[in-house]
Amino acid sequence: MTDGSECRIERKLSGDTLWISVCSHYKGEKTGIRYKAFPVFISNDPIDPYIAYRLIEPGYESWTNMGIYQRELASFKESAIVTNSANNKGCVNCHTFSEGNPKKMLFHARGAGGGTVFVSNGKVSKTNLATAGPQKQGVYPSWHPDGRFVAFSSNSTHQCFTRNDSQPIEVYDTTSDIILLDTETGEITAPKVLCRESVWETFPGWSSDGKTLFFCAADAVDGMPENRSEVHYRLMAIDFDGEKFIGEPHSIFQSDSLSVSFPRCSGNNLMVTVSSYGTFPIWHREADLYMLDSTTGTLSEAEALNSDETESYHSWSSNGKWVIFSSRRTDGRYTRLFISHYEGDGRFTKPFLLPQKDPQENILRLKSYNIPEFITERAECLDKNVSKLF
């Protein structure tokens, strides 16, 4: 214990509740303290066996070692899916899995000879989206539920640094659009309604039935980054008929004092990250997680999940019962992962930190967890195959 006493932890399983009690005593003394037992409720809802995330130093412009890793939730085993030793110490990012299946995934590999790497049933290939079709770089991806299409945002992203504010970095776009890749034909389209110059479209996210693409959009603002507080992203939606987008995008939620990021759907549940302005909310301490009420079109705060520090990227488990999200509540700088159970009606249980074999690992790790995603099975290590592409 922090007061120097020794402690013993006792666990007792009673039905669906694990009772944990802590006894402490000072060495040599005959008496001690038994603290009141506290419960850990065990849910009947299964959780996906693995999660995937990137490990990267928190912020700035360069890096040493980075990689996309997976963690088995039933144990403490962590292993690499792909590291940047495969692409000559370049950047690997934006990993995403089709319906949580690691046999069908993609990620970007930046640096010399960079491109987007597609993995499909053991086959690995690389495409440079910036040189194909409409020649727009693909950034934030989202797989259509049918596994055929991938929507990408195409962003011109910059960062600026503050002198001595408690928010040291601001990341902002000066332009962004949404493009659509058909993985069967290789065709990339840039629909005009999602590529308007006067609007910055970003963060695509499909509905569970694949009939709607949600995304975020803000009116273009000149004079960035000085005018960054004027940028407010609204939540938008456009219909999709399985081949192409139809109709015009329509606004689901907008506000002059809030900005929306990362729409993520599970069934009828839609979760977003909300900050006061701008995009890339991980650097905004006020960023929190919200749920959209689909009947009223209002956003309500997922209070149980939020803290005084940043809550940002989130994703749903395959059964829609669990959510994993990034939070900087432990020290304000290094992102750690929290898991919560969804009770329904917009309610969540108290989130718990991703368990480690030694709790001190959360402090000792000098990297942040980035883009946590549930995956339905173990991913093979791709380093050897990916390195052949570079």
Place this chain on the structure above:
Amino acid sequence: MKKAIAPLLLFTAVLVSGITCRQYTFLQMENLGLFLNSSDYFRDLFAEARPISHLAANFLIQFFNAKYIGALIEAILLTFVAISCRNSFTRFRIPFAETLAVTASCAVWIISAVRNDFSLTVSATLIASAISVISLLFKRREYQFSSTGCAGNSAVIAVALLCIVLCGKIVNTERWSKIEYCAMRHDWKKVIDTATPELCKQDQGMLPYALLALSYDGRLPVEMFYYPIKNQGSLDTEGWDSQEGYFFGYLLYDCYGCTNEAIHQLFQSSSYLPFGSSFCTLRQLSRLCFQAGEFELARKYCTILDKSTLHRKWVRSFISQIEQAEKEGKARPESTSAESSTASLITHDSSFNTAALISDGLYSKPMVDRMLCSLLAQRNLTAFKKLLDSQRALYGDELPSSFKQALDILDNPMAGSAAGANYINYYFSGTE
């Protein structure tokens, strides 16, 4: 006893040259080194080439933070290599076993010093140990002393010693290590003594350090133009996309009190290091975060340092400072999103940033000295006079010589170069 002559000679040569010629090289190795008892550290270590050598080297480098220990450890290892190889070569019946062993050890010494890579010495030690083990399969043979061999060994050691002492690369490494080490500790006098005008002529990279040291020693306006200044870019390394360039940036912004930017530059510098971090990085991050009132982060870096072998005392002392500061309520208050959205931005132009800080009233005399001298280096005397007039109170009645000369030029633009007038000479050398 005769058996010990060559090893003793070698040990003494390595030790003495290490103490006299490479003291700061070893100290800086510790600064840039890292050894942590943590799973992430070991995973990254074993993903690289020669993990065992690097593990042992990184462990030993921790001890280099004390003066002369680096030299001592290197002397011990190289002497072990020589003795080990001698015994092995003797068992293998290789002729001139001792001379060959001493030569091998000296070769490792030189290569390791030239490449500034202590892990090579450790690798050689491990290889010599492995060969020793193999040699046990062979029959033991008695050591045969010969005076010719002894003379040969002495000659080899003497040549190696000369190479170490005279090798330009090793000398330069030592100079740079001294400059960076002393600059980090704000020992500006040693930086000035090392980065002299003559040396800066040979190696322009030293100039920003010399000028920064002069700023903080109060001598910049007096002595700047005795250095080989080309233009205002001589004052900093901004735009140098390298570990050393970013390290200088960290020093500069730390001196300015721009904690966020100092941390930014430190992270950038560290990204060039094998583990993305180092003992120096972690110590400085602890200090900078403490300074900024980010106590949880400062505590985190201390906890990480506590996983090394020798930082326990340092960590305990620092943690108690944090606890004291917390009791006094010195944690950084959180800014609101409204404040963050309008917070002043830092650019990649250090001159611009310096000017912005001064105009925001966040200045110190060293900062104003640098800004004024930067304007002199640009030959922008109008802006120089304007700034000087606004900051006149810092200088009182007695202006530094280069300032007086600049004002003289403004009064009498037709005046030419003059002996002893180092700024006037600089000014007109660029306008001809």
